[in-house]
Amino acid sequence: MSDLKKREEIEDKFKWKVDKIYKSIEDWEKDFEDVKNEAVKLKDFSGKLVNGEAILDYLKFNEKVSRKAENLFIYAHLKCDEDTSNTTYQSLMSKVDIYMAELASYTAFFVPEILSLDDSFIKSEINRLDGLKQFEFLIEDILKEKPHILSKEMEELLAAASDCLDAPSAIHNILTNADMTFGKIEDEDGNEVELTEGNYSSFIRGKNREVRKAAFERLFGEYDKLKNTLATSLSASIKTFNFSSRVRKYNNALEASLKPNNIPLEVYKNAIKVINNNLDSLHRYVKIKKKLLGLDEIHMYDLYVPVIEIPKERIEFNDGVNIVLKALNPLGTEYLDIFKSGVNDGWIDIYENKGKRGGAYSWGGYDTMPYVLLNYNNELGDVSTLAHEMGHSIHSYYSRKEQPYYYANYTLFCAEVASTTNESLLIHYLIENEKDEKKKLYLINQELEQIRTTVFRQLMFAEFELYTHETLEKGIPLTAEDYNKAWHDLNVKYFGNEIVIDKEVDVEWSRIPHFYSDFYVYQYATGYAAASAFSKAILDGKENAVEKYKGFLKSGGSDYPINILRNAGVDMTTDAPIEATIKRFNELLDMIDN
Incomplete structure (x- = not known):
C-alpha cells in the first residue's frame, strides 16, 4: 500500500x-x-x-x-x-x-x-x-x-414476508463468512498463516502439494463439522423457492425461474444431458493433467494447479490494448474503432490508487458513455480483464445506440456473452501466435481450466440443483448425508476413475452460495457456450458471422434472450453451442497430449 x-x-x-x-x-x-x-x-x-x-x-x-x-x-x-x-x-x-x-x-x-x-x-x-x-x-x-x-393483498403479504423468506441465504452468508474459522496452516515457506475463504484459492493453486492437501482438508473439515446446520439451511432455502413457485401457480421451481424470460425448460435440461454425453472429455483431461503433473495418483486438491509455471511477464497498458486489438481484429474496423475511441475518450479508469474500489466492472447509463473500472497491474490476467470489460461496454454502447430507453438493457442470460466472446478471441489469438512451447502450454491450460470450471463444473452444479429441488418437491426430505452422497456421486461421474474423490469434497455443496439463488449457475455455462459459438463462427469466417454477432450486440433487451441469440445464429435450444465448446476442449486436449 x-x-x-x-x-x-x-x-x-x-x-x-x-x-x-x-x-x-x-x-x-x-x-x-x-x-x-x-x-x-x-x-x-x-x-x-x-x-x-x-x-x-x-x-x-x-x-x-x-x-x-x-x-x-x-x-x-x-x-x-x-x-x-x-x-x-x-x-x-x-x-x-x-x-x-x-x-x-x-x-x-x-x-x-x-x-x-x-x-x-x-x-x-x-x-x-x-x-x-x-x-x-x-x-x-x-x-x-x-x-x-396474485391479488393485491396476497402480493403485499408476500412482499412483507420476503425478508423472512430470505433468512436461509442470510444465515448461510453469516455462518460461512463471519462465524466459521479455519485455523492456521503452514504455507510454502514454512510460515504459520491463517487459512481463510479468501486465500484458500491461492493455496489450492500452489506448487507445494502438502500445503494444498492441508488447506483442502482443513477447509472442508470445518464445513463437515457444520454439515447438519448447513443442510438444514439449504433445504429451507429450496423449500422457500418451491413454496413461492406453488403460490404463484407455476408447475415447479425450475419453471418459476426460467419462464419469466421465456427460456424453455429444455434449455436447462438439455445442457445437463449434452454435458453428460461428453464426460469422457473431462475424464481425458484429468488423465492428461495427472501425467503432466507427474503424479502417481491425482486428488481433488490437484485439479486447480497449473500444469506448468511460467515467469511473470510485465505488459504495460498500451501494449495490453494493442494485444487485445490484434485479437479482436476479426470483428472488423467498426468494432475496433469503437474500442479505440473508448480507450482514447476516457471510458477507462486504468490504475489502482489509494481508496479505489477493487476488482473490475463495466457500467454506465443510457445518456452516458460506458465506463470501465480496472485495477490494471501489468499482468496477462489484466489484459484478459480489459478484453472482458470492454466486451460488456461495447455491448452496452451498441444497445443504447440502437434501442429505445426501455429496451437498452440486456438480460442476465445474455450479459456475459459479449465479454466472454472477447476473452475467447483473445486466448485463441495468444495460443495461435505463441512461439515459446512452455508459454503455449500455459495458455492452453488456461483455456482448458476456463471450460472445466465454467461449463463442466457449473453444469454439475446445475444437475445437483435439479436433483435437490425435484426431491424436495416430491416431499422427500434431504439430510446432510443425502446431500453428501449426491455430491460424491456427481464428482465420481464427472471426473472419472483416474482421480481420487477425497471424502472431504463430499461436503463441498455446503460452501456454494449460488445455491441460494435459484437456478442461477447454469447461465455461466450457457453464456460461455454462446460466446464459444460466436467466436468460432467469427474465426472460421462464416458468412455474415460478424454482422450477426453485431446484431446480437445491438438487440439489447428488445426480445427474449433465446430469440435474440437465435436471430444472431446461436440456437440455445439445440445441442450445438455446448457441443462446439466441447469440440474446442477436445482440440485443446489434442494440443497438449503429445
Missing part, C-alpha cells in the same frame, strides 16, 4: 471522464432537486391508466425522470468508487441510494394497473395508437405474467 498513489497523483489521461456526466457537484445537486420535484408527479398517474393515451404519457414521463435519475445515481457511484474514503462522494452516494428506493415506490402501481386491464383492450389500444407500438414487447411481457400475479 505504501507505493500506492493517491487519486490526485494519477495523471488525468489514465482516469475515466466522469465529468462528462456532471461538471461539478453543484450541477449534480441542481439536477437532484429537479428530479425530486418532477418525480413526485409520477404518482398522479396512479388510478388513471385507463386508455392508450394515459399509458403512453406515463411511459414517456417515467423515461424522462428515470434517465435523469440514472445519471445522478451513476455519477455518485463512479465518483465514490474512485476513492471510497472520500466523504463528499460517500454522502452523495448515500443520498441518491436512499432517494432511488423512494422513486421506485412512485411507480409501483404501474404493473398492477396494466394487469387489471383486459388483454384484448390493451392490444386494441396498441394497434390504435402509433406511439404505443414500440412498447408492445414491454407490455406483452407484463401481461404474460398475469396467471402468476
Whole structure:
C-alpha cells in the first residue's frame, strides 16, 4: 500500500471522464432537486391508466425522470468508487441510494394497473395508437405474467414476508463468512498463516502439494463439522423457492425461474444431458493433467494447479490494448474503432490508487458513455480483464445506440456473452501466435481450466440443483448425508476413475452460495457456450458471422434472450453451442497430449 498513489497523483489521461456526466457537484445537486420535484408527479398517474393515451404519457414521463435519475445515481457511484474514503462522494452516494428506493415506490402501481386491464383492450389500444407500438414487447411481457400475479393483498403479504423468506441465504452468508474459522496452516515457506475463504484459492493453486492437501482438508473439515446446520439451511432455502413457485401457480421451481424470460425448460435440461454425453472429455483431461503433473495418483486438491509455471511477464497498458486489438481484429474496423475511441475518450479508469474500489466492472447509463473500472497491474490476467470489460461496454454502447430507453438493457442470460466472446478471441489469438512451447502450454491450460470450471463444473452444479429441488418437491426430505452422497456421486461421474474423490469434497455443496439463488449457475455455462459459438463462427469466417454477432450486440433487451441469440445464429435450444465448446476442449486436449 505504501507505493500506492493517491487519486490526485494519477495523471488525468489514465482516469475515466466522469465529468462528462456532471461538471461539478453543484450541477449534480441542481439536477437532484429537479428530479425530486418532477418525480413526485409520477404518482398522479396512479388510478388513471385507463386508455392508450394515459399509458403512453406515463411511459414517456417515467423515461424522462428515470434517465435523469440514472445519471445522478451513476455519477455518485463512479465518483465514490474512485476513492471510497472520500466523504463528499460517500454522502452523495448515500443520498441518491436512499432517494432511488423512494422513486421506485412512485411507480409501483404501474404493473398492477396494466394487469387489471383486459388483454384484448390493451392490444386494441396498441394497434390504435402509433406511439404505443414500440412498447408492445414491454407490455406483452407484463401481461404474460398475469396467471402468476396474485391479488393485491396476497402480493403485499408476500412482499412483507420476503425478508423472512430470505433468512436461509442470510444465515448461510453469516455462518460461512463471519462465524466459521479455519485455523492456521503452514504455507510454502514454512510460515504459520491463517487459512481463510479468501486465500484458500491461492493455496489450492500452489506448487507445494502438502500445503494444498492441508488447506483442502482443513477447509472442508470445518464445513463437515457444520454439515447438519448447513443442510438444514439449504433445504429451507429450496423449500422457500418451491413454496413461492406453488403460490404463484407455476408447475415447479425450475419453471418459476426460467419462464419469466421465456427460456424453455429444455434449455436447462438439455445442457445437463449434452454435458453428460461428453464426460469422457473431462475424464481425458484429468488423465492428461495427472501425467503432466507427474503424479502417481491425482486428488481433488490437484485439479486447480497449473500444469506448468511460467515467469511473470510485465505488459504495460498500451501494449495490453494493442494485444487485445490484434485479437479482436476479426470483428472488423467498426468494432475496433469503437474500442479505440473508448480507450482514447476516457471510458477507462486504468490504475489502482489509494481508496479505489477493487476488482473490475463495466457500467454506465443510457445518456452516458460506458465506463470501465480496472485495477490494471501489468499482468496477462489484466489484459484478459480489459478484453472482458470492454466486451460488456461495447455491448452496452451498441444497445443504447440502437434501442429505445426501455429496451437498452440486456438480460442476465445474455450479459456475459459479449465479454466472454472477447476473452475467447483473445486466448485463441495468444495460443495461435505463441512461439515459446512452455508459454503455449500455459495458455492452453488456461483455456482448458476456463471450460472445466465454467461449463463442466457449473453444469454439475446445475444437475445437483435439479436433483435437490425435484426431491424436495416430491416431499422427500434431504439430510446432510443425502446431500453428501449426491455430491460424491456427481464428482465420481464427472471426473472419472483416474482421480481420487477425497471424502472431504463430499461436503463441498455446503460452501456454494449460488445455491441460494435459484437456478442461477447454469447461465455461466450457457453464456460461455454462446460466446464459444460466436467466436468460432467469427474465426472460421462464416458468412455474415460478424454482422450477426453485431446484431446480437445491438438487440439489447428488445426480445427474449433465446430469440435474440437465435436471430444472431446461436440456437440455445439445440445441442450445438455446448457441443462446439466441447469440440474446442477436445482440440485443446489434442494440443497438449503429445
